Amino acid sequence: MTSQQKWIAFITIVRREIHRFLRIWPQTLLPPVITIVLYFVIFGTLIGSRIGEMSGLPYIQFVAPGLIMMSVITNSYSNVVSSFFGSKFQRNIEELLVSPTPSWIILLGYVVGGMCRGLGVGLIVTVLSLYFADFSLHSAPITIGIVLLTSLMFSLAGLINAVFARNFDDISIIPTFVLTPLTYLGGVFYSIDLLGDFWGTVSLINPVLYMVNAFRYGIAGISDINIIWAFGMVGLFSLTLFLVALNLLEKGARLRS
Secondary structure, three states: OOHHHHHHHHHHHHHHHHHHHHHOHHHHOHHHHHHHHHHHHHHHHHHHHHHOEEOOEEHHHHHHHHHHHHHHHHHHHHHHHHHHHHHHHOOHHHHHHHOOOOHHHHHHHHHHHHHHHHHHHHHHHHHHHHHHOOOOOOOHHHHHHHHHHHHHHHHHHHHHHHHHOOOOOHHHHHHHHHHHHHHHOOOOOOOHHHHHHHHHHHHHHOHHHHHHHHHHHHHHOOOOOOHHHHHHHHHHHHHHHHHHHHHHHHHOOOOOO
16 A cells, blocks of 8 residues: 555545544543543532542642543543454455554554544543633643643553453443443542552553643642653553554454455
8 A cells, every 4th residue: 555545545534534433522522521520519619628638639620630641541442442353243344454554553543533533532521620620731742742642642552452351241240340440549539658668559551540640740830640651551551553453454353264
């Protein structure tokens, strides 16, 4: 394929993915926004007013970056896992795999589509969060950089989950038993300084911890984790998942009948 043909193939996949979640926006965009608003009301306003401060910030300002990242994580992941598995279930993906389209183009098309949904929902939640919390932007490059890496990483994870899933029930296993615990134990609602030495050290294997703290630093200027270390770890996780996903597509593992 020529460079122009590769670009057309990439854009076609991305446009299809964007059209897919926009067409059913009451199912893809509205529910996560309502869920996050409820988090703001319950944890930020009701409980937060009793907690007071966390790491020198009003509690609602402390949790706001984490709640925004939750929306980016869950929507980036769910968009790719549902879309790719749907194509796999209907055997549409086989047509792409036997076409001249390189595997990395297919991978990037699905991943960028998932990132668009994750970033879109994250933007909506950010705008809504301004109603609940008054915060400013401490560092735009750090904020934008970590959001892009986060949506990239979980879009890749969603595709890997879709490859190994055998039925529609399998695509909910990882979000329920892995993604949710990682999110709740990733420093969204608390500082890891409260955990003590042992559990604080254990938390360092959780990638969500680095994402939430880097984003919190970009928004509010505070973090429990060194920012350079956070970007390095998220970048390493993303690179690893990219190589795994690309290898699975190139081998056609669990994709070709």
